[in-house]
Amino acid sequence: MLEVKGYKDLLKKENLRNTKHRNSILEVIEQCGQPITADSIYLKLKEQGVSISLSTVYRVLDTLIGKGLVVKTSVTDENKGLYEINSMEHKHHLLCVKCRKMLSVDGCPLEDYERELEQKLGFSIKGHRLEMFGLCDKCKDGDT
Ligand SMILES: [Zn+2]
Ligand SMILES: [Zn+2]
Numbered sequence: 001m002l003e004v005k006g007y008k009d010l011l012k013k014e015n016l017r018n019t020k021h022r023n024s025i026l027e028v029i030e031q032c033g034q035p036i037t038a039d040s041i042y043l044k045l046k047e048q049g050v051s052i053s054l055s056t057v058y059r060v061l062d063t064l065i066g067k068g069l070v071v072k073t074s075v076t077d078e079n080k081g082l083y084e085i086n087s088m089e090h091k092h093h094l095l096c097v098k099c100r101k102m103l104s105v106d107g108c109p110l111e112d113y114e115r116e117l118e119q120k121l122g123f124s125i126k127g128h129r130l131e132m133f134g135l136c137d138k139c140k141d142g143d144t
Pocket of ligand 1: 096097098099100135136137140
């Protein structure tokens with residue numbers, strides 16, 4: 001019986017730790033205000049003195065994605081996923097290829113186009129991805 005109790009306690013403890021990690025990770029992503037890699041999340045947590053491993057960050061991110069709290073918006077050149085709070089709001093991003101700054105653009109220019117395509121092709125469109133990249137305000141001047 002004692003063994004069972006110990007096991008339950010362990011589970012409870014583990015759950016608590018998971019919840020704590022979940023909240024810390026959500027906080028980091030939220031404060032960042034732009035899509036962020038798991039590596040950056042990990043580094044920021046370390047800065048805050050949270051003891052967590054990179055693999056736990058990935059695991060918790062997967063859980064958060066599964067719960068619909070976080071979305072993986074895109075992938076960097078180094079093939080790293082960028083994570084963002086799932087705002088349920090349809091958004092597009094502008095990525096600076098030089099400094100990797102990412103801007104979110106409100107609104108979507110494709111809604112009318114989608115409707116047009118649906119009518120023309122009899123297709124029921126459920127979504128789309130659109131990413132724009134180039135040089136930001138600061139990088140564009142320094143480039144020449
Ligand atoms: Zn830039
Ligand atoms: Zn759109």
